[in-house]
Amino acid sequence: MNYDVIIIGGGAAGLFCAQTAGRRGHRVLVVEHTGRLGSKILISGGGRCNFTNLGATAAAYVTSGSPHFVKSALSRFTPRDFLALVERRGIAWREREHGQLFCQLSSKQILQMLEKECAAAGVEVRLNCGTLAAGGSWMVDRMPDAGSPAASQYRIATSAGTFTSRSLVIATGGRSYPKLGATSFGCEIARQFGVELVPARPGLVPLTWSAADREQFAGLSGIAFDCVASVRPEAPAFREAVLFTHRGLSGPAILQISSYWRPGQSVCLNLLPGHSTAGLLADGRSGGRTVKAILRPLLPERFVRVWCARHAPAKPIAQLSRAELEGVARNLQAWEITPAGDEGYATAEVTVGGVDTRELSSKTLECRKAPGLYFIGEVVDVTGWLGGYNFQWAWASGHAAGLAV
Numbered sequence: 177m178n179y180d181v182i183i184i185g186g187g188a189a190g191l192f193c194a195q196t197a198g199r200r201g202h203r204v205l206v207v208e209h210t211g212r213l214g215s216k217i218l219i220s221g222g223g224r225c226n227f228t229n230l231g232a233t234a235a236a237y238v239t240s241g242s243p244h245f246v247k248s249a250l251s252r253f254t255p256r257d258f259l260a261l262v263e264r265r266g267i268a269w270r271e272r273e274h275g276q277l278f279c280q281l282s283s284k285q286i287l288q289m290l291e292k293e294c295a296a297a298g299v300e301v302r303l304n305c306g307t308l309a310a311g312g313s314w315m316v317d318r319m320p321d322a323g324s325p326a327a328s329q330y331r332i333a334t335s336a337g338t339f340t341s342r343s344l345v346i347a348t349g350g351r352s353y354p355k356l357g358a359t360s361f362g363c364e365i366a367r368q369f370g371v372e373l374v375p376a377r378p379g380l381v382p383l384t385w386s387a388a389d390r391e392q393f394a395g396l397s398g399i400a401f402d403c404v405a406s407v408r409p410e411a412p413a414f415r416e417a418v419l420f421t422h423r424g425l426s427g428p429a430i431l432q433i434s435s436y437w438r439p440g441q442s443v444c445l446n447l448l449p450g451h452s453t454a455g456l457l458a459d460g461r462s463g464g465r466t467v468k469a470i471l472r473p474l475l476p477e478r479f480v481r482v483w484c485a486r487h488a489p490a491k492p493i494a495q496l497s498r499a500e501l502e503g504v505a506r507n508l509q510a511w512e513i514t515p516a517g518d519e520g521y522a523t524a525e526v527t528v529g530g531v532d533t534r535e536l537s538s539k540t541l542e543c544r545k546a547p548g549l550y551f552i553g554e555v556v557d558v559t560g561w562l563g564g565y566n567f568q569w570a571w572a573s574g575h576a577a578g579l580a581v
Contacts, residue, residue, distance in 0.1 A: 249576040
C-alpha cells in the first residue's frame with residue numbers, strides 16, 4: 177500500500193501527471209472518489225473535447241498572483257506537444273476559430289488516450305474511494321521524518337484502504353459541475369496544511385438579469401449576435417457572440433468576461449463592432465430615417481425594437497438633439513448592463529480562485545510550506561479563457577508536477 181506518488185483526482189490534470197510520473201519509473205496511484213475517470217473531459221466541447229488552444233500563452237490566464245506564474249509550465253509543455261500525443265494515438269482533430277482544437281469524433285478518445293498512457297506507464301487506479309473522515313473528505317496527514325523533512329510520508333485513509341507515499345498531488349479540480357462529483361476537497365487539504373487560498377467563485381458562467389432588466393429583456397431569449405464585451409478598462413475585451421436567455425446573458429462573449437466580472441460591476445457591450453457609429457448616424461440623417469431603421473439590417477429585429485424603446489427616441493435622426501445623438505452613440509458603442517449575479521457552479525465551466533499561486537513553485541507546482549505536496553490543474557488559482565486554455569493548463573501543470581515528484 178506504499179507508493180512513490182499518490183494523485184488525488186482522476187481528471188485531466190491528475191491523469192496527465194500520473195502518466196508523466198509513471199513513465200519515469202515511479203509507482204503511481206490515482207484515487208478517484210467517483211465511479212469513473214475524466215467526467216469533465218467527456219462533456220467538454222459539446223462531446224468533442226476542446227483539448228487545447230494553439231494560442232495558449234500567459235496572457236490568456238486569470239490569476240490573483242503574478243501573471244508570470246504560468247509561463248514556466250506552459251513553456252515546457254506546449255499545445256503542440258499535446259497535439260503530437262493526440263496524433264501519435266491516431267485521433268482525428270480539427271481546428272476551429274481562435275486556435276481551438278477539437279476531436280473530430282468524440283471526447284471519449286481523449287480520455288481513452290489518457291487511460292492507455294497511464295496503463296502503459298504502470299499507473300494504478302482506484303475508483304469509488306469512499307470517505308473515512310468527518311465532513312466527507314479523505315483523511316490525509318503527513319508523517320514527518322525528523323532527520324529529513326524531504327523524506328516525509330503522506331498517509332491517505334480511504335474506504336479502499338490506507339495508502340502512503342512520499343509525494344502527494346492534489347488534482348481534485350474546482351467546484352464547477354457538482355453533479356459530476358466536483359467538491360471543495362482540494363481547498364480543504366490546502367487549509368489543513370496552512371496553504372493560503374484565493375476565494376473561489378464561478379468562472380466562464382452565464383450572468384443573470386436584475387429584476388428590471390429581466391422584465392425588459394427576458395422576452396428576447398434565443399437571440400444572439402456579434403459584439404465586443406468587457407467589464408473594466410484593465411480587463412481584456414472579447415469579440416464573440418452574446419446570447420440572450422430568459423435568465424440573463426450568455427454566449428462566448430459573456431462567458432469570457434465572467435471570469436473578470438465581480439458583483440455590482442457593469443458589463444459593457446459594443447453592439448456594432450466593425451462599424452462607425454458616428455458614420456451610421458450621419459448617413460441616417462437623410463431620408464427621415466430613425467435609429468431603429470438604421471439598426472434593423474445590423475441587429476436582430478426583436479432586439480432592435482426593445483433596445484430602441486429604451487435608448488433611442490422614435491423621431492427621425494435629423495430631429496435628434498446633440499445630446500440625444502451622443503446618448504445613442506454612447507449606448508451603441510458601450511451599452512451597460514449591471515447583472516444581478518451569475519448562474520453559479522451548476523453551469524460554470526471552471527472555478528476562479530483556489531490555491532494561491534504564491535504558495536507554489538512555478539516550475540514544479542510543489543507547495544513551499546509542505547515538501548512533497550503538489551497542487552495542479554483547476555484547484556490552483558489559474559483560470560484560462562474559454563476555448564481549450566484550461567485543458568492546456570491541466571496538461572502543462574500535470575506535466576510539470578509529474579517531472580518533479
